[in-house]
Amino acid sequence: MEYDAVIGLEVHAQIHTHTKMFCACHVMKDTGDIPPNTYVCPVCLALPGALPVVNRRAVEIGMLTGMALHCTINTTNVFARKSYFYPDLPKGYQISQYDLPLASDGYLDIEVDGETRRIRIRRAHLEEDTAKLYHLDDGRVQVDFNRAGAPLLEIVTEPDLHTAEEVRAYATLLRTILVYLGVNTGDMEKGMMRFEANVSVRPRGSTLFGTRVEIKNLNSFRSLTRGVEYEIQRQSALLDSGGVVEQETMGWNESAGYTYPQRSKEHAHDYRYFPEPDIPPLQLDPAWIAAVRAELPELPTERRSRLTTQYGIRAYDAELLAADRALADYFEVAVKMGQELALAPQDVANWMTGELFRLLNEANRPITGCRVTPEHLIALLFLVQKGTISASAAKKVLSEVFVTGEAPNTVVKRLGLAQMSDTDALHALVAQVLDQNPIQLAQYLEGKESVWGWFVGQVMRASQGKANPTQTREILQKSLEQRRSSQS
Amino acid sequence: MDTLYDLTVHAALSRLNAGEISSLDLTQALLARIQAVENNVCAYLRVLEEDALKQARYADQRRAEGDLSPLLGIPIALKDTFSTKGVETTCGSQILRGYIPPFDATVVRRLKDAGAVILGKTNQDEFAMGSSTENSGFFPTHNPWDLTRVPGGSSGGSAAAVAAGEALAALGTDTGGSVRQPASLCGLVGVRPTYGRCSRYGLIAFASSLDQPGPLARTVADAALLLQVIAGHDPRDGTSWPDAVPDYLAALRADVRGLRIGVPKEYFVTGVQPDVEKAVRDALNVLQNMGAELVEVTLPHSEYALPVYYLIAPAEASANLARFDGMRYGLRKEGATIEEMYARTRGAGFGPEVIRRIMLGTYALSAGYYDAYYLKAQQVRTLIKSDFDRAFEQVDVIIGPTSPVTAFRLGERTANPLEMYLADIFTLSQALAGIPALSLPCGCDAQGLPIGLQIAAPALHEVRMFQVAYAYEQATTWHTRRPPL
Ligand SMILES: [Zn+2]
Numbered sequence: 001m002e003y004d005a006v007i008g009l010e011v012h013a014q015i016h017t018h019t020k021m022f023c024a025c026h027v028m029k030d031t032g033d034i035p036p037n038t039y040v041c042p043v044c045l046a047l048p049g050a051l052p053v054v055n056r057r058a059v060e061i062g063m064l065t066g067m068a069l070h071c072t073i074n075t076t077n078v079f080a081r082k083s084y085f086y087p088d089l090p091k092g093y094q095i096s097q098y099d100l101p102l103a104s105d106g107y108l109d110i111e112v113d114g115e116t117r118r119i120r121i122r123r124a125h126l127e128e129d130t131a132k133l134y135h136l137d138d139g140r141v142q143v144d145f146n147r148a149g150a151p152l153l154e155i156v157t158e159p160d161l162h163t164a165e166e167v168r169a170y171a172t173l174l175r176t177i178l179v180y181l182g183v184n185t186g187d188m189e190k191g192m193m194r195f196e197a198n199v200s201v202r203p204r205g206s207t208l209f210g211t212r213v214e215i216k217n218l219n220s221f222r223s224l225t226r227g228v229e230y231e232i233q234r235q236s237a238l239l240d241s242g243g244v245v246e247q248e249t250m251g252w253n254e255s256a257g258y259t260y261p262q263r264s265k266e267h268a269h270d271y272r273y274f275p276e277p278d279i280p281p282l283q284l285d286p287a288w289i290a291a292v293r294a295e296l297p298e299l300p301t302e303r304r305s306r307l308t309t310q311y312g313i314r315a316y317d318a319e320l321l322a323a324d325r326a327l328a329d330y331f332e333v334a335v336k337m338g339q340e341l342a343l344a345p346q347d348v349a350n351w352m353t354g355e356l357f358r359l360l361n362e363a364n365r366p367i368t369g370c371r372v373t374p375e376h377l378i379a380l381l382f383l384v385q386k387g388t389i390s391a392s393a394a395k396k397v398l399s400e401v402f403v404t405g406e407a408p409n410t411v412v413k414r415l416g417l418a419q420m421s422d423t424d425a426l427h428a429l430v431a432q433v434l435d436q437n438p439i440q441l442a443q444y445l446e447g448k449e450s451v452w453g454w455f456v457g458q459v460m461r462a463s464q465g466k467a468n469p470t471q472t473r474e475i476l477q478k479s480l481e482q483r484r485s486s487q488s
Numbered sequence: 489m490d491t492l493y494d495l496t497v498h499a500a501l502s503r504l505n506a507g508e509i510s511s512l513d514l515t516q517a518l519l520a521r522i523q524a525v526e527n528n529v530c531a532y533l534r535v536l537e538e539d540a541l542k543q544a545r546y547a548d549q550r551r552a553e554g555d556l557s558p559l560l561g562i563p564i565a566l567k568d569t570f571s572t573k574g575v576e577t578t579c580g581s582q583i584l585r586g587y588i589p590p591f592d593a594t595v596v597r598r599l600k601d602a603g604a605v606i607l608g609k610t611n612q613d614e615f616a617m618g619s620s621t622e623n624s625g626f627f628p629t630h631n632p633w634d635l636t637r638v639p640g641g642s643s644g645g646s647a648a649a650v651a652a653g654e655a656l657a658a659l660g661t662d663t664g665g666s667v668r669q670p671a672s673l674c675g676l677v678g679v680r681p682t683y684g685r686c687s688r689y690g691l692i693a694f695a696s697s698l699d700q701p702g703p704l705a706r707t708v709a710d711a712a713l714l715l716q717v718i719a720g721h722d723p724r725d726g727t728s729w730p731d732a733v734p735d736y737l738a739a740l741r742a743d744v745r746g747l748r749i750g751v752p753k754e755y756f757v758t759g760v761q762p763d764v765e766k767a768v769r770d771a772l773n774v775l776q777n778m779g780a781e782l783v784e785v786t787l788p789h790s791e792y793a794l795p796v797y798y799l800i801a802p803a804e805a806s807a808n809l810a811r812f813d814g815m816r817y818g819l820r821k822e823g824a825t826i827e828e829m830y831a832r833t834r835g836a837g838f839g840p841e842v843i844r845r846i847m848l849g850t851y852a853l854s855a856g857y858y859d860a861y862y863l864k865a866q867q868v869r870t871l872i873k874s875d876f877d878r879a880f881e882q883v884d885v886i887i888g889p890t891s892p893v894t895a896f897r898l899g900e901r902t903a904n905p906l907e908m909y910l911a912d913i914f915t916l917s918q919a920l921a922g923i924p925a926l927s928l929p930c931g932c933d934a935q936g937l938p939i940g941l942q943i944a945a946p947a948l949h950e951v952r953m954f955q956v957a958y959a960y961e962q963a964t965t966w967h968t969r970r971p972p973l
Contacts, residue, residue, distance in 0.1 A: 042591050046811040048579065049571040049593055049690040053726045081807050083853075085830055092810020143815070272853035274862060277696035277804055279726050 002204040003236045007161040007228060010196040011174060013153045014129070014184045015061050020044055021128040021151035022052030022095060028146050029185070036144035044149035046090035051278050054079070058151040059102070059282065061183055062126045063292045065153055066103025068177050068299055069121050073103055073289055077282040079126075082271045087143055088130040096154075098273040100281075101125035108177075109301065110169040119170050120158040127152050153183065159198065159209070164229040171195065171224055176300045180325045188220045195224045199231040201239065210235070211245040215259055217252050227252040231259050303328055311335055311345035320353050326367045327352070334374035341382050351377060355395055359402045371405035372398065380408040387468050393417040419468040426459075426471055430479045433458045445484055455480075492517035493653035494970060497562055497710040500656055504551065504561050511551070511561025514656075515544035515605055518563045522607070522654045525973055530629045531639075531649035533568050534576060535608040543605040550603065558717055560603030565655035567646045568609040569616055570596050570701070571690035579692040580612040580642075582625040583837025584818045593690020594725070595659060595701045595718040602717045607655050610645030614839045615809065616666055616694040618642050619911035622902055623841045630898070631674060632971040633937050637895040640670030640911070646704050647674040651971055657705040657714055663694050664797050665890075665915025667702040668927040672890035672940025675929045675969060677711040677957070678704045680915075682947045683922035684729040686715075687722030693808040695801035696727075698919050707967055708928060708957045712736040715950065731948060739951040742962040745779030748883040749956070754790040755888030755914055767931030767939040768889045774963055775887075775956065785879040785886065789871045793917040794909060796872065799852045799865035800920070805842075806849030812837065844905065873921040880946045885956050889914055890927035890940035914942060924950045928957050929966035938969070 015021075016029055023043035028034055042050035059077070066073050080098035106121035131148040133141050155174065161167050175193060179186040186192055195218040200210035215231055218224040230252075235245050250259040275281075298306070304322035308315050321331045331352060335345045356372060380401070384394045389412055400411045412418055433455060434441055444451040459472050492514050495503070503509045519537055526532060540563065547561035566572065569579050571589040573596075578584040592600065600606070613623035621629040621644025629644045631637040632652035639648040643660025647670035650658050660667040662680035671678025679702045686701045693699060703714035719733045751772060756765060776782050814820035814833030821836050823829035838846070852861035879886060892913055901908045918925040923944055930941035941960070945953035961967050 042589075045816060047571070047589060047591070047817070048577070048584065048587070048692040048811070049589070049688075050591075051689050051725050053724060083807050083810060085810065085813060085827075087813075087815055087826060090811060090816065091807075092813060093807050270855045272807075272850065272855075272858075274803060274807070274853050274858070277727075278693075 001236075001240060003201040003232070003239065004204050004206070005162055005228075005232045006159045006200050006202065006209060007167055008159040008198040009157045009161060009167060009170060010198075011155045011171070012194045012196075013065075013155065013178050014192050015058050015151040015153055016182070016184045017055055017057045017061065017151055019055055020149040021055050021058055021126065022149055025149065027150045034146055036142070036146060039146045040148070044090070045145055046092075052095060052276075054279055054282060055151060058126060059284075060292050060295075061151075061181070062102045062124065062153055063284070063289065064181050064296060065155070065178065065183055066106065066124050067293055067296050068181055069103070069106040069108060069124060069155065071103035071106030071121060071124060073284065074100055075284045075286075075289070076100055077102055077284060079276040079279045079282070080273045081276050082273055084269050084271060086130075087141060088133050088148070090131065090145065090148060094128060094130070095276055095279070096127035097125035099275075108170060108173055110166060110173055112163075112165050112169050117160075117166065119160045119166075122156045122158050124153055124155045127154055159200075164225040164232070167197065167228050168221055168225045171221055173300070176323055180297060180300055191219060194219050197224065197228050197231070199228055199235070200245070201232060201235045211247050213245065213247070213259075214249045215252055216249060216262065220254075223252055223254050226254075226257060227259060230257065234259065297325065300325075307331070311349075313346050313349045317346075317349040317353050320357075321349065324367065330367050330374055334377050337374060337378045338381065341378065341385070343378060343381050343385060347381055348377070351381060351398075355398050359399060363402075371403070372401050376401050376408055383408060383412065387419055387470065388412065389417050389419055390465070390469065393419070393465070417466070419466050423471065423475070426463075426467060426475050427479070429462055429467065430459055430472070430475050433462055434479060434483065441483065444480065445487060452476075493521040493656075495656060496706050497559070497656050497713060498707070500562060511544040511547040511563075511605060512541065514561065515540050515563050515607070518607060518653075518655065521652075525632075525652050526654065528630060528635050528973075529632055529648050529652045529654065530627055531610055531645045531652060531654055532565070532608045533578065533580070533611050533626060533645065536575065536606060539575075540605050540607050547603050547605060555603065557601070557603035558713060559599065561605060562603070563605045563607045563656055564599060564714075565607050565610050565646055565649045565658040566596060566599075567612050567643050567658070567660045569612060569661045569692050570609075570659065571692065572596055572606070572609065575609065577609065577692070578625070579616070580614040580624045580626065581812075581837065581839070581842070582819060583812045583834070587818045589690075591690060593701075594687035594722045596690060598718050598720075599659070604717075610643070610649050610658060612645050613642035613666075614842050615692070615805070616642040616661055616663055616699075617805070617841050617845055619665070619669055619908055620896070620898075620901065621645060621648075621670075622898065623839055625839050628898055631895045632973045633675065634895060634935065637897050637937070638673070640673035640891070640895065642666040642670075643678075643704065644670045647671055647676055647678070650674070650676055650704050650706065652973055653970075657703060657710055659701055659714070659718070660704050661691055661694075662700050662702045662915075662919065663698045663801060664919045665912040667704060668890050668915050668925060668940070668942060669912055671704055671927040672942075673895040673938065675932075675938030675966070675971070676704050676706060677708050677926060677928045677967070678702065678940075679711045679715055679926040679950075680918065680924060681715060681719060681950060682729070682924045683919075684727050685719050685733075685924070685948065685950070687720075687725040687728045689722055689724040693804075695804040696808060697804060698797075698801060700919075708926075708954060708961050709737065709740060711926065712740060712954050729948065734951050736951060736954055739955060740958045741955055742959045743779075744775055744956055744959045747780040747885070747956065749775060749780050749782050750785035750879050750883030750886040751782055752785050752787045752790070752879070752886060752888055754787050759910070759913075760889060760892045761894060761933065763931075763933035764889050764892060764894065764939050768887075768941055771930040771941045771960060771964075772887060775960060778959060778963060780956075783883050785883055787872075787875040787879060787886075787917065789868065789875050790917055792868050793872060793920055794913060796865045796868045796920060797912075797916040798848065798909060799861050800869065802845040802849030803852045803862050803865075804849065806846045806853065809838075809842070809846055841905070869920050872917050876917075876921045876923055876944075876946070884945070884952055886944045887956075888942050890942040891915075894933045894935070894937035894939060918944050923947050924953055926953055926957055928961060929969070930960070930964070931966060932969070936972075938966075
């Protein structure tokens with residue numbers, strides 16, 4: 001039988017505030033380098049008597065994200081305790097939000113195969129991260145509380161997704177938005193985003209919901225799409241063979257590529273949510289919400305369309321540039337500088353998505369902090385435009401500037417890459433080449449046009465590549481015509 | 489010098505300031521008194537003899553240098569609920585045995601900054617769950633007025649210490665009466681401030697929406713001074729009030745003319761010991777004779793205070809006590825699996841009353857029961873609060889008994905938990921409403937056991953409550969009685 005899948009996605013995104021959700025400890029922006037249990041205090045270790053205090057900046061970033069996801073920002077925010085015992089949860093409960101989340105009823109429009117689909121977002125709420133467990137070979141477990149209490153944003157969709165491709169498109173767009181907003185760096189390997197998918201299948205055309213299976217530990221786009229795809233196939237095959245899908249929680253084994261049962265419905269937790277009495281209901285007054293809204297930047301989808309309409313660059317380039325806020329900012333700064341010099345925005349885009357991207361990728365560096373500033377890029381393009389250097393020399397200059405951060409002019413001088421645009425000197429050079437190669441000259445004059453290209457090459461070589469190609473062509477053309485007429 | 493331990497804080501301060509005694513004299517006198525009576529009273533879990541002497545010498549040095557900190561050199565006892573840096577803190581529970589906190593509770597910090605000498609940590613019902621201090625995970629405390637009787641609870645150790653002359657004053661915590669009821673049973677002034685008036689940071693939580701630190705002292709002025717020192721906003725406690733703390737001492741005037749005193753009919757019911765009712769009625773007459781007006785008021789939802797309290801407090805406790813899992817501090821009983829370790833640790837570390845309340849609270853929050861129990865209790869709590877709001881539209885303060893009975897015998901109520909819960913019947917509703925209330929001595933029963941008068945005021949109106957108490961105290965001598973120890 002043919003089946004349709006119904007998928008809802010929960011995303012846990014780290015929030016990169018300076019301090020944790022409920023205490024003054026630093027938030028680790030990176031894992032690994034910091035010794036275990038360095039960023040800890042009585043609050044995030046749950047020492048007796050310690051109390052949580054809400055990090056207002058985390059609330060603001062949560063609001064900002066809610067706004068970007070077209071959600072309603074709820075003015076009354078209630079934190080709640082979610083109780084369960086586990087060594088990674090020092091208080092024995094997680095402070096989260098339940099009845100009254102920060103944001104609700106939003107959506108994101110995704111594009112799959114050229115079609116736009118609206119994915120509704122049920123809610124986005126704040127909570128705290130758990131500690132990290134290290135399982136030792138001898139069976140012991142060690143706990144690192146550096147991450148414990150770091151702010152998290154949980155973003156939950158309605159079951160509006162139907163294929164692994166849609167899931168991927170949604171997750172990718174969400175990541176782009178989170179990075180745009182500066183919520184986190186979007187580095188999946190460092191756990192900036194973690195996914196849980198609720199997957200069910202139903203016979204094609206049915207409007208009933210099938211039994212839902214929750215898949216946990218999907219920690220990369222690859223795991224997410226593979227896990228969802230696997231689960232759709234598994235449930236379809238199970239139903240085809242007359243089986244019944246159990247409501248359960250599954251884990252995902254990335255290396256072996258299959259889902260496995262973690263917890264069945266009978267063992268489902270009763271989290272015993274109740275309002276957190278240590279934190280009074282947080283009232284977001286309209287002035288605060290408005291101030292946060294003013295912080296909201298233009299988002300990737302809107303920016304992409306503006307880049308094409310405002311600058312007339314190709315849609316593909318606009319998408320590449322708009323995917324990263326810093327890149328798009330860089331592009332617009334550069335284009336503005338280039339305007340007075342009559343540099344075309346498309347040329348700026350070409351150089352960015354071509355050579356500059358190549359250099360950044362090779363060095364595995366972001367645009368932020370790149371030594372090639374927009375000023376440098378524009379100066380370089382201007383040198384090319386006025387013929388001071390050739391396009392190929394410009395690539396060389398760019399890679400130099402990328403390393404040293406020198407002005408392109410300085411590099412051109414240092415490497416002697418300026419083109420020879422002196423007409424007299426070029427005339428002399430062309431004359432010299434023609435004189436030194438009488439055989440080829442005769443062949444050309446006899447009508448062998450293919451020798452033309454060879455002469456151009458010879459002049460370029462004689463100039464050590466500095467001859468301005470356009471001028472060279474003009475002078476060579478004239479000189480050859482002169483020889484032809486003097487011969488006849 | 490041998491009766492220095494009997495001084496009020498104010499008397500001790502004036503003698504210290506006059507240079508008649510040193511803090512070292514005072515502290516030594518108290519340590520000697522502890523030495524003499526502690527075996528019978530059992531008020532302390534830990535006496536910090538060396539540290540107290542060191543603090544006393546330091547206080548004397550500061551005083552010599554002109555330091556005028558409000559509690560400089562005054563020996564004070566702390567309930568073991570308060571986290572104390574470098575000093576074992578158990579909250580009366582075996583599960584925290586050996587736990588040494590790396591930080592001071594905010595109120596402890598404030599006492600230390602004010603120059604107080606910390607004598608030790610006092611006994612209590614485990615995690616403040618109890619009304620007799622018999623639920624201590626270590627040993628029961630005895631009432632200095634009659635060693636066969638309980639001092640009340642849960643701050644029974646603090647109350648007994650002050651009553652026995654083992655401290656000039658003490659801090660306790662009040663969740664449903666745990667400062668006021670032992671103050672009543674031990675003949676002291678005990679204050680429960682407005683919820684949020686004092687920081688709860690570092691107070692080991694029993695029920696977060698109810699817990700408040702509060703002083704136990706021999707006089708109203710002493711209690712007001714202690715509250716002055718510990719009250720105030722704390723950025724570490726999101727539920728603490730940002731409002732400025734008024735000058736409580738400056739406001740003490742022995743004048744109640746024109747004051748309207750609410751007398752709730754619900755507080756004079758069967759089950760109140762006749763001696764207690766009489767003492768309270770007499771006290772009301774004293775105030776009336778001084779010019780106050782008595783107004784009968786009604787608090788119709790009072791009868792629900794007990795069930796509401798015993799749903800909300802255990803529900804919050806069930807989560808608050810989840811952190812005692814043997815993972816990071818305190819007791820750990822190893823097990824083959826993590827679940828077994830949790831079960832063995834908590835089974836061995838918690839006493840029966842704590843386990844009972846964790847089970848009650850867990851049940852009240854469980855899926856399918858939440859609406860009927862926890863949520864309903866919260867709704868009724870709102871009604872209890874509006875009872876007070878309405879009453880305070882007519883009157884300035886509300887007065888009644890603190891405890892329906894005087895100190896009962898050790899073991900008398902331990903068999904039946906509900907009977908023990910009834911000991912707090914008059915102190916629960918103020919806690920649920922978040923309003924301030926205090927208890928002060930207003931008489932004694934046929935056996936000479938103290939009786940307490942409870943005065944409640946609207947939120948943040950501690951001044952009003954202190955004024956009435958001070959006026960009554962000035963007009964009577966009950967506060968001068970000392971136990972025959
Ligand atoms: Zn911390």
